[in-house]
Amino acid sequence: AQSVTQLGSHVSVSEGALVLLRCNYSSSVPPYLFWYVQYPNQGLQLLLKYTSAATLVKGINGFEAEFKKSETSFHLTKPSAHMSDAAEYFCAVRTDSNYQLIWGAGTKLIIKP
Amino acid sequence: DAGITQSPRYKITETGRQVTLMCHQTWSHSYMFWYRQDLGHGLRLIYYSAAADITDKGEVPDGYVVSRSKTENFPLTLESATRSQTSVYFCASSGQINQPQHFGDGTRLSIL
Numbered sequence: 001a002q003s004v005t006q007l008g009s010h011v012s013v014s015e016g017a018l019v020l021l022r023c024n025y026s027s028s029v030p031p032y033l034f035w036y037v038q039y040p041n042q043g044l045q046l047l048l049k050y051t052s053a054a055t056l057v058k059g060i061n062g063f064e065a066e067f068k069k070s071e072t073s074f075h076l077t078k079p080s081a082h083m084s085d086a087a088e089y090f091c092a093v094r095t096d097s098n099y100q101l102i103w104g105a106g107t108k109l110i111i112k113p
Numbered sequence: 114d115a116g117i118t119q120s121p122r123y124k125i126t127e128t129g130r131q132v133t134l135m136c137h138q139t140w141s142h143s144y145m146f147w148y149r150q151d152l153g154h155g156l157r158l159i160y161y162s163a164a165a166d167i168t169d170k171g172e173v174p175d176g177y178v179v180s181r182s183k184t185e186n187f188p189l190t191l192e193s194a195t196r197s198q199t200s201v202y203f204c205a206s207s208g209q210i211n212q213p214q215h216f217g218d219g220t221r222l223s224i225l
Contacts, residue, residue, distance in 0.1 A: 032211060034213060036216075041218070041219075042218055042219070043117075043203055043205075043216030043217050043218045043219055044156075044203070044205075044214075044216045045216070046213040046214075046215075049213055051211070090155065090156065094211075100158055100161070100171060100172075101158070101214065103155045103156040103157075104155060105153065105154065105155040106155050
């Protein structure tokens, strides 16, 4: 069965510092991987997706993620945090054999001034 | 504006009542989804639909009913609401199953 683990329910970084949000998945077949962001009182917005093309995926708002098959990871990074990045971030995985997206529990990103 | 809209945004009701949450999308997307979001659980799929008149259960379907008579609408009904169904409900759609899902702004449902 597929699963997604996001390490850390809360991550706190200073403004201007590197953002690293971790996502590990389990899947026996090549996955599709997604990162979504949720701002307060809003729905989820797609940040980026991996669909077996390039392993380094660039998304919106300066975020990127790298697919590492050997580590079954798809960590999200941003070189320099901005106050507007404060939100909750969700990693999700899907395979061709299953319609459903499997979601991680989410990581709340806190930006310190 | 094109997009996906959910109504109402907020709803308070009592246990045992029937309540329907509405979802409307203007993209003519084939796939539509209903999720609930609870602290510590992330998003859990309730039901999804691959096309009009085709629906299937997700991870947590008990206590919920869906229908999809038109491509653009996918209402979710709680036939007899319980306190455990207090949650934030999100509707989503996608054009193809391998495409990203687009989300509505959610309905915050409180059952007293």
